[in-house]
Amino acid sequence: MYQLAALTFIFVMATAAIPVQRLTPAQHARAGWEAIDAGRFREAAEAFTEALKGVTQEPTVTLGAGIAAHRLGHADTARRYLLDTLRLEPTLTVASILLGDILYQAGDIRGALQTYEQALVHAPKDEALTTRLNAWRSEAALHDKFGQKLSDHFTVLFEGPAEDALAQKAVDVLEAAYWRVGAALYTYPIEPITVVLYTREQFRDVTQSPDWAGGAYDGKIRVPVQGAMKNTREFERVLAHEFTHALVKSIAPRGVPQWLNEGLAMYFEGSDTSKQVALAAAAEPKHPLAKLEGPFSGMDKDAASVAYAQSVAAVKLLLDEAGAPAIVGVLSDLGRGLPFAEAFERNTNMSYVEFQKR
């Protein structure tokens, strides 16, 4: 018995010693790309960090590190790695595209334009670059003509003096939403949030949203304002809805299922959710919750209204059963790069599979 135990001990020691074997930077980098392909971004980030200890000037390694950081929602780190990548290899269009997107999302439209203009020098025929560049140029030109109103937490852009009163109304509504929704979700976004008030036509051109959309959030809150002064209740609802998206993004920049994001926005927009819950219960056929993890923007109006109703019903159930702190916990874990099912189970003590059945 003693001998066997001793052998086991030696075996365990030997197994434990294997990871100490050093991987080369190239092997770390390969592991990083494999982890990216498999969607394991935390593991990828760690692998690329290891690789970069051995090779600092390798664009495929800095690119991998940039992509992993981006997928984890670490925009500043991603930006740094992508700038390194383009310094080492200016022709890597994939790095330019991602860097431009990150700058645009952060509200740095000038930086985004510059990045894409430089990329076009190396890839003049790239259609994706050209299309985005044209859209951003017209957006920048439009916003240049807009007026601005600043409050503690918001920058509101609006077309002209005629909209001044409306812009002031938007500021008041948004500040109220900031404190109300912030208190409910224990979260007060620090970075100022940009809000743009458009005509219906400008809104459609800039966001390419479906006709049924009353507002959009893509790093900026964008709202069409025709008739807003006549229907202030609707204006308040849309602003509170889009602000909730901004708040969710401040906790979890990525990886939030659409049903959770939209359900929270609808719950906190301040309208009567009991109608939505009834609509969700009566709807046939229902969407499986797993099908509501991606964007609803491709749906027609009817399918979308069922999707939204089911989302708010699911969020209401989650608030009743697990409470707001658990939901904030799920979002924080997503922000740290945990997969949704794991974050869900850790914070709610329910399995995501079980919850979907209900």
Ligand SMILES: [Zn+2]
């Ligand atoms: Zn929404």
